[in-house]
Amino acid sequence: xxxxxxxxxxxxxADWMVQLQSGSATDEDRRAIAQWQGRSAQHAQxxxxxxxxxxxxxxxxxxIAGDTLKRxxxxxxxxxxxxxxxxxxxxxxxWLAYRQKPWQSWTADQHTATGEQRSLTLPDGTRLLIxxxxxxxxxxxxxxxxxxxxxxxxxxxxxxDPAPSHRPFIVQTRHGTARALGTHFSVRVGEQSSRxxxxxxxxxxxxxHANRGLTLKAxxxxxxxxxxxxxxxxxxIGATTWENGMLLAQRMRLADLLDELGRYxxxxxxxxxxxxxxxxxGAFPLRDTDASLRLLQETLPVKISSxxxxxxxxxxx
Amino acid sequence: xxSPLHLPIQDLYCEHHGWLYRWxxxxxxxxxxxxxxxxxxxxxxxxxQPGAGFGSEPRALLTHIAKGLMIDSxxxxxxxxxxxxxxxxLPEQEVPSxxxxxxxxxxxxxxxxxLRDLPEKTRQAFxxxxxxxxxxxxxxxxxxxxxxxxxxxxxxxxxxxxxxA
Numbered sequence: 001x002x003x004x005x006x007x008x009x010x011x012x013x014a015d016w017m018v019q020l021q022s023g024s025a026t027d028e029d030r031r032a033i034a035q036w037q038g039r040s041a042q043h044a045q046x047x048x049x050x051x052x053x054x055x056x057x058x059x060x061x062x063x064i065a066g067d068t069l070k071r072x073x074x075x076x077x078x079x080x081x082x083x084x085x086x087x088x089x090x091x092x093x094x095w096l097a098y099r100q101k102p103w104q105s106w107t108a109d110q111h112t113a114t115g116e117q118r119s120l121t122l123p124d125g126t127r128l129l130i131x132x133x134x135x136x137x138x139x140x141x142x143x144x145x146x147x148x149x150x151x152x153x154x155x156x157x158x159x160x161d162p163a164p165s166h167r168p169f170i171v172q173t174r175h176g177t178a179r180a181l182g183t184h185f186s187v188r189v190g191e192q193s194s195r196x197x198x199x200x201x202x203x204x205x206x207x208x209h210a211n212r213g214l215t216l217k218a219x220x221x222x223x224x225x226x227x228x229x230x231x232x233x234x235x236x237i238g239a240t241t242w243e244n245g246m247l248l249a250q251r252m253r254l255a256d257l258l259d260e261l262g263r264y265x266x267x268x269x270x271x272x273x274x275x276x277x278x279x280x281x282g283a284f285p286l287r288d289t290d291a292s293l294r295l296l297q298e299t300l301p302v303k304i305s306s307x308x309x310x311x312x313x314x315x316x317x
Numbered sequence: 318x319x320s321p322l323h324l325p326i327q328d329l330y331c332e333h334h335g336w337l338y339r340w341x342x343x344x345x346x347x348x349x350x351x352x353x354x355x356x357x358x359x360x361x362x363x364x365x366q367p368g369a370g371f372g373s374e375p376r377a378l379l380t381h382i383a384k385g386l387m388i389d390s391x392x393x394x395x396x397x398x399x400x401x402x403x404x405x406x407l408p409e410q411e412v413p414s415x416x417x418x419x420x421x422x423x424x425x426x427x428x429x430x431x432l433r434d435l436p437e438k439t440r441q442a443f444x445x446x447x448x449x450x451x452x453x454x455x456x457x458x459x460x461x462x463x464x465x466x467x468x469x470x471x472x473x474x475x476x477x478x479x480x481x482a
Contacts (some may be wrong), residue, residue, distance in 0.1 A: 007480070014475035018468050021446065022453050048477065053431065053478045056424040057447040061413070062402055065448045068425055069432070071399035109360060111423055122363065135423075138360060 005042045005049070012036065015044040052113040055266055069223035078086065111135040112152070115264050115287070117245070125159030126169065131242055132264045132286075145169045153188035155243050158201070175226045176207035185216075186240055193230070197221040197239045199213075205229055247292070249285045254278040254300070258314060265289040275302050275316050327376055330359055337379050358383045393432075396426050429480040442467055443474035 016033050019025055037047045057065070060316035090197045112118050121127050122140060130136065134152020147154060147169050158169055158180055165226075171178045171187045173194040179186050183201025185193060196205055198216045206213035209227040216232060217221050223230040228277060238248040239303050255276035262269040266284045278300055293304050296314065307312040334355060341351035361382050372378050400422060404412050413421055430439050442460060445451045452458070456466045 005479075010479040011476055013479055017475045021471065022468065049479055050475070054432075054447075055476070056427050059424045060428070060448075062448050062450070063407070063411070063422065064400070064413070065428070066444065067406070068396070068399045068401040069429065069444060069448075071402050072395050072429060109357075112347075120363070140356070140360070181338050181402065184389045204337045 003159070005046050009042050009046050013043075016047075017050050036195070048116070051266075052116060055113050055115075058123045058266065091251070099161045109136065109138045114266050115289075117242075127157045127159075129155040129243055131155070143167060147171045147283075149173045149187055149189050149194075151189060153186060153242075155184075155186040155240070157184045168181050175210075175223055176205065176210070176213075179206065183218075186243075187206075193223045195221065195239075197224045197235055199240060241283075243284055244313075245285065245287050247286055249280050249282055249284065251279045251281055254280050254296075254314070257284070257296075261286070261289050261292055267312065270311070270313045271317040272313060275300070275314060322367065329362075333375055333379055334359065336376065340380065343384060354383060354386060357386050359387065365392060376454065393426055396429050400425060407435045430473070433478055435474055438462075439470040439473050442470040446471060 010277070016036065019029055033047075035110045037044050078315050082096060088143045089165075095132060098240050109131055110118065110120070110128075110182075112130050112132060116133075117129060117131055119129045122138065122145070125146065125316045126145070128147070130137075131153035134154060135150045136152075137148040137150070139145060139148065147156070147170070149171055154171070156169075156171065157296075166298045171180070173187065173189040173195045173293055175189070178185070178194070180203045183203060184199040185201070185203050186197045186199075194205075196203055196216055198218055200218050202215055202216045202217050204213045205222055205227060207224045207227050210229070214224075214229040214232065216224060219235045220232050222232050232268070236250070238250055238252070243246040247257070247260055252274065255271045255278050258269050261284065278299065280296070282295065282299065284295060286292070293314070296302060297304050301317045302314050303314055303317045305311075337358060338351055338355040341354050342348055345351050345354070363377070412453055430468065432443065435443070441454050445456045445459065446453070453464060453467045453471070457464045460467070
């Protein structure tokens with residue numbers, strides 16, 4: 001599931017994490033860490049993994065995390081075998097409980113952390129690229145190929161199947177469905193609506209509470225809420241370049257650009273009202289949002305209040 | 318004929334899905350749970366490192382994965398139960414909204430998985446640092462160990478987390 005990383009590199013990452021948290025880290029250490037990350041893809045992945053671990057701890061209120069973890073039985077004597085025996089004794093009722101979680105996302109097959117992107121290939125060869133802070137279920141049976149997008153965004157490249165499959169390929173969101181055939185498209189679910197961008201092939205959008213849908217062709221994008229479909233628009237290519245780790249802005253409002261970048265970093269990214277309407281064009285790396293912010297600082301009359309903190313504000317210079 | 322070492326997943330699915338489903342149905346005594354778990358098992362197999370073969374005993378691999386998933390679900394229930402107990406003691410305004418609840422549970426589950434095999438003291442020191450925000454010096458004082466030991470605990474814990482994550 002996870003790419004394997006050389007244990008030696010993981011050990012070095014652990015050393016650096018300790019050094020950073022020990023309270024005695026110097027600016028030189030920080031520079032050395034930046035350099036260390038750049039040594040290879042594995043180094044970069046190891047560091048990303050370390051940040052994801054901190055992210056997990058950050059996302060749980062301290063009072064809840066401490067208490068909950070204390071309540072979880074530490075049955076050290078209970079090996080995997082015994083644990084399994086217990087589970088089997090518990091029998092069907094236990095399994096029922098597992099499947100009837102009151103919140104849907106418990107069954108989410110895939111979940112990405114903030115700043116993480118993950119790709120995977122389904123049995124028919126369809127490729128998924130799951131964007132930052134997303135979760136989805138994969139329902140893949142003899143009758144149906146369905147992705148239930150609970151949060152975030154996914155890019156789908158369905159397989160070019162020589163024998164056309166009879167199974168429809170559907171992405172389901174809380175607002176309705178997007179149904180595809182032999183295509184390359186992305187779906188992003190938001191509070192009010194789901195947005196679909198089609199790079200290749202065609203996708204039919206069908207709101208959950210509407211009788212008719214709307215078909216998008218390659219080079220088009222659209223959106224639907226639970227009961228209506230918005231008019232078709234030409235594809236904004238910038239909406240799909242996250243696939244390559246870049247955000248492409250074409251005359252984008254600074255406030256909108258920061259909203260986008262904010263999806264890929266932990267903490268709060270705010271925009272001062274007096275610069276919100278500045279227009280920005282350019283390509284911004286999503287895997288290094290600090291670099292993206294520096295880029296803004298160099299090209300626009302703005303300054304960044306703090307690059308490392310949890311609260312970052314983009315202000316007039 | 319492809320050799321068992323190079324079975325594509327589709328063939329593996331066709332040949333063994335029915336068998337795995339019946340095996341799980343016998344173990345769990347519940348057809349729909351067995352179907353879900355058989356499905357999850359193949360999904361897990363698909364999302365392993367690409368290129369990894371299925372070995373010469375595909376059924377052994379499938380039951381191995383399925384057992385792991387059963388244990389996972391048991392662990393998840395543990396975490397869920399502990400979480401529900403915890404929030405039952407919280408003032409209402411501090412109880413997370415249903416929307417954030419699953420995010421918290423997912424994070425807790427990953428944390429539990431990362432820490433589950435750590436020695437008690439290492440785990441304790443790590444939680445004091447990551448959750449309570451204590452400095453290494455404060456931890457050393459509370460646990461009555463040297464600063465060097467605290468750093469060693471932290472390194473061990475980070476390495477365990479990085480290896481699991």
